[in-house]
Amino acid sequence: xxxxxxxxxxxxxxxxxxxxxxxxxxxxxxxxxxxxxxxxxxxxxxxxxxxxxxxxxxxxxxxxxxxxxxxxxxxxxxxxxxxxxxxxxxxxxxxxxxxxxxxxxxxxxxxxxxxxx
Numbered sequence: 001x002x003x004x005x006x007x008x009x010x011x012x013x014x015x016x017x018x019x020x021x022x023x024x025x026x027x028x029x030x031x032x033x034x035x036x037x038x039x040x041x042x043x044x045x046x047x048x049x050x051x052x053x054x055x056x057x058x059x060x061x062x063x064x065x066x067x068x069x070x071x072x073x074x075x076x077x078x079x080x081x082x083x084x085x086x087x088x089x090x091x092x093x094x095x096x097x098x099x100x101x102x103x104x105x106x107x108x109x110x111x112x113x114x115x116x117x
Contacts, residue, residue, distance in 0.1 A: 003067035005059065005077075007040060008033060017041055020054065020073060022062045037062065040076065052076050 002025045009030055011017030020038035027033065038054040045051070059082055063069075069077055071086070078085035097105065 003062065003065065005037065005062060005067050005069040005073050007070070007072060015043065022067055052080070054080055054082070056080065056082055
């Protein structure tokens, strides 16, 4: 049985609230879970103390049992110092400007530099 530490959505429509749970990877997102180990409230400001609540002792136990955190939960655990911070790429490669757009931007920057000089 492969275990995941992941988010399970709760809360009302347009008012999300997530429980951080340990679950079998085959069970549905909001379905059966083994243990609730934290909570995440995205409606609070990012610097608020209650935005992410973790039970570090139990999370460390489940990590030692082989549970793998999802990307978002790994980011929370990295910020809390439970695990090493994962690498996080803010901009996906797919939405990066293509070759011609990069050439146009470079040409515009060169023209602006020449006009300023």
